[in-house]
Amino acid sequence: MRVYVLSVSSSSLKLGLAELTPPVPSVGPEAVGVSECGGPDPVQDGRLDLQMTRADLPLDPHLLNGTGLDLNRALDALEMQAAAWPPADAVVTVAAWEEPAAAVSDRSQVIYVAPEHLLQAQHDLPSGAVLGNRGLRLAIAWAMRLGVPLLTVPLPQQVELPADARETGIPGLRREPRFHVLNSEMVAREAAYDVGQRFCDAAVIAAHLGSTSSVTAYQKGKVVNSTGSGLTGGPMGLRQAGPVSPATLQRLWDSDHLQMHAGAWTEFWTGEGGLRALTGYGSVRELMAAEETDPRVQAAAAAFVHQVACAVGQQCGALTIRPDAIVLTGPLARWDGVMHRLEARLSWMAPVFVVPGDLEFEAVARAAGRGLMGWAPMHSWPRELQPA
Template sequence: MSQTNYRILVINPMVEGTKLSLFENDQCLYEQMLAIDDVHLKKEVMEQRTYRKRAIMDRIQAIGIDVASIDAVCGRGGLLRPIEGGTYLVNQRMVEDLQNNINGIHVSNLGAMLAYDIAKDWNIQAYIVDPVVVDEMMEIAKRTGLPNVKRKSIFHALNQKSVARSLAKQLHANYEDLTLVVAHMGGGLTVGIHQYGKVVDVNNGFDGDGPFSFERAGSLPNEALVQLGYHSGMSMEELQYKLINESGIKAYLGIERNTDLHLLFKSQRERVEEVFEILAYQVAKEIGKISTVAAGKVNAIALTGELAKFDYLTQKIIEQVSWIADTYVYPGENVMLALAQGTLRVLQGIEKVKQYK
């Protein structure tokens, strides 16, 4: 008889700390944010690896979890080479690519590395699930007006695919049998079209493609962007930081954090609503645009991410896209659950584990 219960340790490295969860199947038994002290916070990302691992091991010991009861470790996927979606075994090649910052430096790169280090100590397997570099885009979707410039697939793959699977279940169907549009609205904003289990087209919210978001500028007129680059006096790095971290809702409303947005919505609702109307227009337009990939034959639309917690915003979007398909709202982003579920599908034999090559 096959095992019915699996315990999975989930690790999500973030700038301010390491989020740690223990799941039994898809039920969370324990969750904690392990804060980083100021000394290690000032260090480079890769220099934090040993410190973060020690903090995880100390916490596991402190709360009395029997490591022999843990079946697998799953870490947040980082900036790897482009790969198709799914659950991947963490191997030495993956760790080396992350150590060498093969596709960029980001704190999430530590996820697979920490999972690998801990799993090795415990003689179990380490996994990652749907990292941001998931690339299932059609070749034609990557082409641009400059032959030597191609669009890249970098998006909220983990949450988008998790929500798409939840929506398919709600529709009493298989994810692989549907055509869905999923809009993730948060610090970044990506809208993907999922056809039969593959995200065949999606905007790159990190590089500035598509609608603006909480902190990113989104697509800008070419001439205005060129003028800004030439006449702002900023270096390339400073301009990139402005477009990625100091634009969008933050620039419109002069706020820094999501909590500020919620407070402002209560105290100056009309001011926030004006910005939400612009954002809703852009998101609806992006949903409409990407629906043409499937000739408008979309089974359902999902709105998710932190900004989906604002009913005013989601309702404005729904008003504009309801003619395409029914729209469902999945507020927030449950990273830890999505990682546990991806690992669980492999442990239960529902999905085959993939190898990073």
């Protein structure tokens, strides 16, 4: 199957062609059963082989303008880029509906909009779309032009943890960690496959290391704990501060750092700390280039390795068995010297896999593919189309 993956941000328009091939069962049809995650579960937990072709569309000043969108120009640009590509079975984008068709705890949820309902969707855009109405509006219009269904994959940053993982010790206050759910789950699935396990049988620790970082424990296909990311926790990232004790928070409060509105506080915590604040370098390339000569980078790298290794060890404690694999992913996974040090620190626990880069396109495509194959929940829009 083929899907076009569309991503719209404040300053970019990106398109991907994802060609997804299901696995061929090696032991006959009896290999297909029902997974503990729900839904059919073919050999190797429904691993989809993925070939991705990407394109960053050149933007003129009028195509994307702040929150605006020249819809016809954007559609023409998409059509021109995809002209040499084979036709797709669906358009896929990241978006969240204000009233999801299923419970928020259904983290693999994909929302399906049939071609005959796209016009209604165009006139009933949700105000709660994660990327704003602009990106979803463009995806709906392009699916209409192509005459194919639209799939929207939520950009899930939060899942329902087990009760014992949510307790803080302060009555009425629960942990609600937000983290890199799509990317982490995708690489955890792949790591399970690489060690010969089905994701629904495996125990995997996935660390997403980027501008913000998170480390998450999966067991039998479910999240059992996470450090969270950004304001909800996580080790140091390129821009994210690492764990801070209540005593340090008290000192920040006393120094008036916390006397700011919520948006400024979020930017302070997830945008002004981390490796960039410690070194002055804002990219992985710059950090790697300065690693041998700049003592600030050497000290920050050591602190980063320490924090990530501790976070992985902490998440191992959330498992009831020894992990089958540990996987390190995200933009900072391109930093070879640091990844080698982490592998040396962690490989006694389990095989360590390094998957560099931000894999949002791939994660969105695989999530949509699992929904189309019937391996993960997929829900129709409008909501009243759902079977009782």
